[in-house]
Amino acid sequence: MSGKNLLDKVWNLHTVRELPSGQTQLFVGLHLIHEVTSPQAFQMLREKGLKVAYPQNTFATADHIVPTDDQHRPFKDELAEGMMAALEKNVKEFNINYFDFKSNKQGIVHVIGPELGLTQPGMTIVCGDSHTSTHGAFGSIAFGIGTSQVRDVLATQCIAMQKPKARRINVVGKLRGGVYSKDVILTIIRKLGVNGGIGFAYEYAGKAIDNMSMEERMSICNMSIEGGARAGYINPDQKTFDYLKGKEFAPKDFNKAVNWWKSIASDEDADYDDIVEIDGSEIEPMVTWGINPGQAAGISENFPEINELPGDERETAKEAYEHTSYEPGTPVKGTEINVAFVGSCTNSRISDLREAAKIVSSKKVAKNIKAFVVPGSQQVKAAAEQEGLDKIFVNAGFQWRDAGCSMCLAMNPDKLQGREICASSSNRNFKGRQGSAAGRTILMSPAMVAAAAIEGKVADVRDYL
Amino acid sequence: MTEDQSIKNIKGRGIPLPGDDIDTDRIIPARYLKNITFDGLGRYVFYDVRFNEDKTRKDHPFNDKKFEKASILIVNKNFGCGSSREHAPQALMGYGIKAIVGESFGEIFADNCTTLGIPVITAQKEDIENLMSVINDDPALEVRVDLEKMEVNYGDFTISINQKESSRILLTQGKWDSLSELLQAKDQTAELAKKLPYLNEFK
Numbered sequence: 001m002s003g004k005n006l007l008d009k010v011w012n013l014h015t016v017r018e019l020p021s022g023q024t025q026l027f028v029g030l031h032l033i034h035e036v037t038s039p040q041a042f043q044m045l046r047e048k049g050l051k052v053a054y055p056q057n058t059f060a061t062a063d064h065i066v067p068t069d070d071q072h073r074p075f076k077d078e079l080a081e082g083m084m085a086a087l088e089k090n091v092k093e094f095n096i097n098y099f100d101f102k103s104n105k106q107g108i109v110h111v112i113g114p115e116l117g118l119t120q121p122g123m124t125i126v127c128g129d130s131h132t133s134t135h136g137a138f139g140s141i142a143f144g145i146g147t148s149q150v151r152d153v154l155a156t157q158c159i160a161m162q163k164p165k166a167r168r169i170n171v172v173g174k175l176r177g178g179v180y181s182k183d184v185i186l187t188i189i190r191k192l193g194v195n196g197g198i199g200f201a202y203e204y205a206g207k208a209i210d211n212m213s214m215e216e217r218m219s220i221c222n223m224s225i226e227g228g229a230r231a232g233y234i235n236p237d238q239k240t241f242d243y244l245k246g247k248e249f250a251p252k253d254f255n256k257a258v259n260w261w262k263s264i265a266s267d268e269d270a271d272y273d274d275i276v277e278i279d280g281s282e283i284e285p286m287v288t289w290g291i292n293p294g295q296a297a298g299i300s301e302n303f304p305e306i307n308e309l310p311g312d313e314r315e316t317a318k319e320a321y322e323h324t325s326y327e328p329g330t331p332v333k334g335t336e337i338n339v340a341f342v343g344s345c346t347n348s349r350i351s352d353l354r355e356a357a358k359i360v361s362s363k364k365v366a367k368n369i370k371a372f373v374v375p376g377s378q379q380v381k382a383a384a385e386q387e388g389l390d391k392i393f394v395n396a397g398f399q400w401r402d403a404g405c406s407m408c409l410a411m412n413p414d415k416l417q418g419r420e421i422c423a424s425s426s427n428r429n430f431k432g433r434q435g436s437a438a439g440r441t442i443l444m445s446p447a448m449v450a451a452a453a454i455e456g457k458v459a460d461v462r463d464y465l
Numbered sequence: 466m467t468e469d470q471s472i473k474n475i476k477g478r479g480i481p482l483p484g485d486d487i488d489t490d491r492i493i494p495a496r497y498l499k500n501i502t503f504d505g506l507g508r509y510v511f512y513d514v515r516f517n518e519d520k521t522r523k524d525h526p527f528n529d530k531k532f533e534k535a536s537i538l539i540v541n542k543n544f545g546c547g548s549s550r551e552h553a554p555q556a557l558m559g560y561g562i563k564a565i566v567g568e569s570f571g572e573i574f575a576d577n578c579t580t581l582g583i584p585v586i587t588a589q590k591e592d593i594e595n596l597m598s599v600i601n602d603d604p605a606l607e608v609r610v611d612l613e614k615m616e617v618n619y620g621d622f623t624i625s626i627n628q629k630e631s632s633r634i635l636l637t638q639g640k641w642d643s644l645s646e647l648l649q650a651k652d653q654t655a656e657l658a659k660k661l662p663y664l665n666e667f668k
Contacts, residue, residue, distance in 0.1 A: 014657070015657075016654050017653055021631040021634040021635045021638075022630055025647055027657050027658065027661070036498055036499075037550065040551075053651075053654075054658070064498075077499070079499035079500065129548075130547065130548050130549040144573050145549060146549055146551035146554075146577035147551040148551060148577065148580040148581070155644060155647070156644070156654060159643070160647060161576070162631050195546065195571075198569060198572055228546065230573060251663070252666070253667055256666075260662045260663070316486055319484065409495045409548075410494075410495050410496065411495045430491060430547060431490075432513045
């Protein structure tokens with residue numbers, strides 16, 4: 001008999017019962033909430049006269065709508081202020097743990113979960129946010145849910161869900177210099193498609209993944225959803241344990257925890273519904289050229305000619321070129337940009353900022369480029385300032401901001417204007433995603449954003465190493 | 466639940482919206498999420514692809530008079546990908562959409578639709594193309610979605626459809642209100658919580 005993968009083990013452990021629909025009533029170990037997708041859920045509880053069943057297992061922070069230039073209350077945007085007030089009222093009324101600005105632990109929900117040690121192997125983790133898959137980097141089963149499901153979790157600590165299939169993605173070989181985990185996940189999505197992961201949880205494995213730090217692994221798992229997979233995970237190993245050791249919410253009896261964490265990793269002979277292999281040594285720095293994250297190319301490639309693409313990708317490519325006005329057949333490298341953004345739940349952690357700082361150190365942002373760095377959390381910001389990274393960025397001409405989702409999704413004052421093109425370390429290049437219906441987004445690693453900021457155009461970070 | 470909430474058949478006019486990978490940011494731009502209720506989202510559905518900055522109308526099926534009052538949305542591949550925002554199905558529901566037929570769907574979006582009682586069903590690419598083209602030529606034609614026979618009927622055509630089995634059961638049996646189902650297992654939930662190693666000091 002073959003062994004079990006981590007998804008099987010964690011799913012079984014959290015199964016309260018099988019529902020008549022064939023779904024599982026799944027217990028949720030950690031529930032994270034933020035200001036945008038939770039207020040309606042609390043309101044539904046009030047209307048039904050329900051309480052939060054397990055308040056100690058839910059943690060809240062504010063990230064999507066917070067300004068990153070001036071976080072004094074009340075916010076200038078009345079709607080944003082209203083959402084903050086609603087969150088504060090809800091966490092108080094329902095007795096939920098809340099990391100506010102004064103806690104010095106506020107930040108993007110997918111940055112603070114891991115850095116506080118809330119995120120741990122073997123857990124089921126949900127949040128009303130599709131990038132919840134980030135937490136899978138620790139060997140948890142983590143995925144985004146809608147607001148009605150947030151309500152369900154608050155009221156019962158459970159959700160009704162169908163178990164996904166498991167696809168193992170082996171990234172073999174050694175990554176080359178200037179190639180980061182962002183480039184790996186963009187390559188995976190390009191290869192398997194933006195809808196290739198529908199119905200699957202992705203298990204990332206292989207030498208290239210083993211060699212990555214926890215923060216690099218988080219960037220990979222973060223973008224699982226961009227490939228259609230609601231969850232993505234990596235088996236826990238010594239790096240996972242070392243990362244968690246000493247964190248505020250890490251288990252007290254750490255050795256016991258480690259023993260259990262080891263037991264929930266996929267067995268050597270585990271079964272998968274599908275296995276894919278990617279050669280990491282062939283990957284080069286990646287950039288997106290279109291309107292979804294699968295429309296990606298290596299930095300040395302040209303904007304693809306429509307007729308060179310597979311038949312079923314041509315319509316979307318045509319739509320992409322109508323939106324972007326880029327010229328098929330010309331090099332992606334050298335495309336002029338207007339804005340450079342380092343931040344988002346994909347790439348706003350301390351190691352991301354270090355990599356970007358290395359590139360811009362003693363250099364200047366190109367003329368007329370608006371460049372800014374938005375740390376993922378108050379703790380990341382403090383750590384970066386401790387190391388002097390803020391000075392490196394400011395001296396180079398970057399703005400150094402407070403923690404929040406910022407220009408990833410345009411729910412706060414950080415937005416593109418008109419036709420601006422943004423070199424962005426975020427996760428989505430959808431039309432209008434960064435706040436201007438006509439705006440354009442080119443996704444890349446933080447180091448690539450740094451290089452683009454210096455040149456004022458899409459550049460190859462390898463020229464700076 | 467005393468009242469019968471089952472959804473087995475849906476009839477209405479169709480509205481074709483061609484294109485792959487239409488994400489939830491496009492269905493409802495993020496700036497319309499800055500509200501603590503879901504009320505009134507219907508008027509902002511597809512806002513940035515329907516309206517120019519000066520509020521003049523763009524060419525879009527949701528602006529086309531001939532598809533007014535349509536309730537069955539017809540789409541292509543990976544519709545509703547991206548952000549988990551339930552505001553997307555809420556906006557479509559607010560506009561009057563009661564069912565969505567497409568080649569494939571973003572998973573979180575599809576689950577959110579089921580939770581709201583909106584069937585999300587899939588069909589073969591060729592069948593979707595036929596349905597779109599027939600409705601384009603005759604927008605007043607009635608489209609009938611039958612979740613028991615698993616088919617869609619329109620004019621002289623019948624196409625077979627698929628649906629995630631759990632969603633089909635939930636909708637046709639009127640059990641798509643997940644909360645009342647989950648609330649029934651309070652004790653079992655507490656039992657499980659008592660056994661989870663990480664909630665019990667790894668004993």
